[in-house]
Structures are given as C-alpha cells and as structure tokens.
Amino acid sequence: MRAWRWLKEHAVLFAGLLALAYMLVPILVIAVFSFNDPSGRYNFEWVGFTTKYWGSPFAITELTDALMVSIRLAFFTAIGATILGTLIAIALVRYQFFGRRAANLLIVIPMATPEVVIGASLLSMFLIYGAKLGFGTLLIAHIMFSISFVVIVVRSRLIGFDRRLEEASADLGANALTTFWKVTLPLIAPGVLSAALLSFAISIDDFVISNFNSGSEVTFPLYIFGANQRGIPVQVNVIATMLFAITVIAMVAVIIQQRRAEKIAGMRPEEAANKPAINIPV
Numbered sequence: 001m002r003a004w005r006w007l008k009e010h011a012v013l014f015a016g017l018l019a020l021a022y023m024l025v026p027i028l029v030i031a032v033f034s035f036n037d038p039s040g041r042y043n044f045e046w047v048g049f050t051t052k053y054w055g056s057p058f059a060i061t062e063l064t065d066a067l068m069v070s071i072r073l074a075f076f077t078a079i080g081a082t083i084l085g086t087l088i089a090i091a092l093v094r095y096q097f098f099g100r101r102a103a104n105l106l107i108v109i110p111m112a113t114p115e116v117v118i119g120a121s122l123l124s125m126f127l128i129y130g131a132k133l134g135f136g137t138l139l140i141a142h143i144m145f146s147i148s149f150v151v152i153v154v155r156s157r158l159i160g161f162d163r164r165l166e167e168a169s170a171d172l173g174a175n176a177l178t179t180f181w182k183v184t185l186p187l188i189a190p191g192v193l194s195a196a197l198l199s200f201a202i203s204i205d206d207f208v209i210s211n212f213n214s215g216s217e218v219t220f221p222l223y224i225f226g227a228n229q230r231g232i233p234v235q236v237n238v239i240a241t242m243l244f245a246i247t248v249i250a251m252v253a254v255i256i257q258q259r260r261a262e263k264i265a266g267m268r269p270e271e272a273a274n275k276p277a278i279n280i281p282v
Contacts, residue, residue: 030240078200
C-alpha cells in the first residue's frame with residue numbers, strides 16, 4: 001500500500017522522465033553510431049567501435065559545403081529574425097495602436113501553418129516576382145517563419161519586465177535611447193539571446209521550406225536527405241553530435257545568464273543600496 005502511494009505521488013516525475021527519454025534516445029543513438037565502423041555504406045547496424053571518423057569529421061567535401069551553407073544561413077537568419085522580432089515584440093507589449101489585436105493573432109499564424117503550405121506559398125511568390133532561387137530566397141523564407149518564435153519568446157520576457165527600472169533611469173537624466181541600451185536591453189538580453197538561438201536551431205534544422213526555395217543551394221538537411229538514398233556517412237552522425245553538444249552548452253549558458261538577470265531585476269531597493277552604484281551616461 002505504501003509502495004502504491006509512493007508511486008502515485010511520483011507519477012508526474014516518472015511521466016516526465018519517460019517523455020524526456022523518448023526525446024533524447026534518438027539523439028543518444030546518433031551519438032553512439034558516430035563511433036561505429038560500418039563495413040558498407042549503411043550505418044544502420046553496429047559493427048565495431050572506432051574514433052577515426054571523429055578525427056576527420058569534415059573529410060567529405062560535399063557534406064562540409066552543405067554544413068557551411070546551413071551555418072551561414074542560420075547565422076544571418078538569427079540576426080535578421082531577432083532584430084525584427086524584438087522590435088515587433090516591443091511594439092506589441094509597450095504600445096497601443098490600431099490593429100494590435102489582429103497583429104497578435106497574425107504573428108502566431110506562421111507557427112500553426114504547416115511548413116509545406118508556407119514553402120509552397122513562398123515558392124509561388126518568388127516565381128511570380130521572378131526571383132532567382134538560391135541563398136537569398138532561403139534567407140527570406142527562414143527569417144519569415146522564424147520571426148514568430150522570436151516574438152513569442154521576447155514578448156514573454158517583456159511582459160514580466162519591471163517598468164519602474166526604466167522610470168528610475170529617466171529620473172536620473174537618461175534619455176529614451178540610453179535607457180533602452182543601458183537598462184532595458186541588458187535585462188531582456190537573456191530572452192533575446194534565447195530567441196536568437198531558437199531561430200538559429202530552427203533554421204539549421206529546416207528541410208521542408210528549404211526544399212521548396214533552395215534552388216541549386218544544398219543545405220545540411222537537404223544533403224542528408226539525398227545521402228539517405230545511397231547511404232548516410234558516419235561523418236553526418238559526428239557533425240550532428242557536435243551540433244547538439246554546442247546547442248546544449250549555449251542553452252545552459254543562456255539559462256544561467258537569465259537567472260542572473262531575473263535576480264537583478266527582482267532585487268529590493270534596500271538590497272540594491274548595498275550594491276556598487278552604476279553610472280548611466282546621458
């Protein structure tokens with residue numbers, strides 16, 4: 001009876017652990033098979049342990065070129081989507097204007113729309129306007145569907161923002177631009193950085209929209225799709241494991257910084273009085 005009671009009390013924990021395992025087991029398999037030494041072209045069965053592919057992860061020229069295209073595309077997508085999405089989020093949270101409710105609804109539509117619909121629609125638009133498919137069309141497409149994620153993340157950070165900090169900055173003589181750069185942006189920076197990393201990850205992982213609008217460009221997911229028909233090289237597993245490890249490290253750093261920002265933002269006046277003064281240039 002006590003065992004059954006203990007099981008019911010920890011049922012949510014067990015369900016969460018099962019869900020986490022369900023998501024992480026495929027990634028663990030990829031990491032394990034990055035040390036496999038297949039006898040043929042297909043890396044589907046465990047043959048033997050080796051580290052030779054980790055010693056030469058960029059030995060395949062076509063794979064390296066596709067990876068560089070994806071990294072460059074994701075980098076510029078993260079910059080463009082983060083700037084536009086942050087400005088949109090500030091406008092939606094801070095200002096009242098005609099069509100604000102409609103804008104809040106429209107910003108979520110790309111997240112709910114199937115990617116095949118977005119990809120086909122963008123392809124039709126590019127063909128109508130005579131745009132040449134390639135890196136430029138890929139960048140426009142990726143920024144378009146990444147903006148929604150940036151707006152959602154940054155908006156949630158702005159909603160819990162203490163506006164009294166900005167008022168205190170204005171009382172000390174700082175203008176609106178100085179207040180934004182010295183007070184607002186540092187406090188919402190963890191949310192902005194999280195949004196940038198999210199848009200980077202979404203862009204580097206995208207296949208459906210890229211498949212419609214890539215033209216002659218080959219991204220990392222497109223290369224894997226083509227290589228799947230003739231045998232995926234072990235280097236793909238190695239690079240995928242590297243990308244996952246880098247992403248985890250970056251997200252942990254963002255979480256630590258976000259907790260520090262939340263601690264500073266929630267500091268009481270008497271606690272802040274014991275801290276060194278911060279000069280805000282006017």
